[in-house]
Amino acid sequence: NAGVMQxxxxxxxxxxQEARLRCSPMKGHxxxxxxxxxxxxxxxxxxxxxxxxxxxESGMPKERFSAEFPKEGPSILRIQQVVRGDSAAYFxxxxxxxxxxxxxxxxxxxxx
Amino acid sequence: xxxxxxxxxxxxxxxGAIVSLNCTYSNSAFQYFMWYRxxxxxxxxxxxxxxxxxxxxxxxxxxxxxxxxxxxSLFIRDSQPSDSATYLCAINNAGNMLTxxxxxxxxxxx
Numbered sequence: 001n002a003g004v005m006q007x008x009x010x011x012x013x014x015x016x017q018e019a020r021l022r023c024s025p026m027k028g029h030x031x032x033x034x035x036x037x038x039x040x041x042x043x044x045x046x047x048x049x050x051x052x053x054x055x056x057e058s059g060m061p062k063e064r065f066s067a068e069f070p071k072e073g074p075s076i077l078r079i080q081q082v083v084r085g086d087s088a089a090y091f092x093x094x095x096x097x098x099x100x101x102x103x104x105x106x107x108x109x110x111x112x
Numbered sequence: 113x114x115x116x117x118x119x120x121x122x123x124x125x126x127x128g129a130i131v132s133l134n135c136t137y138s139n140s141a142f143q144y145f146m147w148y149r150x151x152x153x154x155x156x157x158x159x160x161x162x163x164x165x166x167x168x169x170x171x172x173x174x175x176x177x178x179x180x181x182x183x184x185s186l187f188i189r190d191s192q193p194s195d196s197a198t199y200l201c202a203i204n205n206a207g208n209m210l211t212x213x214x215x216x217x218x219x220x221x222x
Contacts, residue, residue: 033208041214042200042212048208048209091156099144099146099161099163099204100146101210102158103156104155105154105155106154106155
């Protein structure tokens, strides 16, 4: 399967813990995007990265959230000191730099 | 006002019906228009992509864009139960972030 791979599919954390979500883009894609889908809401853009660079983080909460896309390995979305409001589905998409983005099946984060 | 508005439905139709899904948008700078299909517990799957006013057809699906009215549509002919899903319109203007509508839930009944 050469699609966008996200893991884990489901992640349970207690309040105050850290959550790490991983995304491997499609083969040949060097652009990665993270979106969040809250219950009963649409997908909201969070951050856009290329290898080793954050291009646009206008949708990222100012605190506790960070993202990286290192030269080697998957992109990581990191949420520190999670709170109940962080419970959501987090989707990663990738592209070759054009307008079309292809999505993974998401990580469903639950906060106890 | 949201940048992209979409009726949440649910929209329930009998098998074989023609389905019309619609979005309106407010920013005339938007240039690229996409429709995604999302099954429950899965990621959005790209169905159609267009950047100009007019129609684009792919099998049973037709995407229509009217930039003068800021209105986009997706038509599904001969709808099937397997078309039951949430349909998301998505728009961007710079190849970066996509702005999504809230999605319309479609149910096609056998």
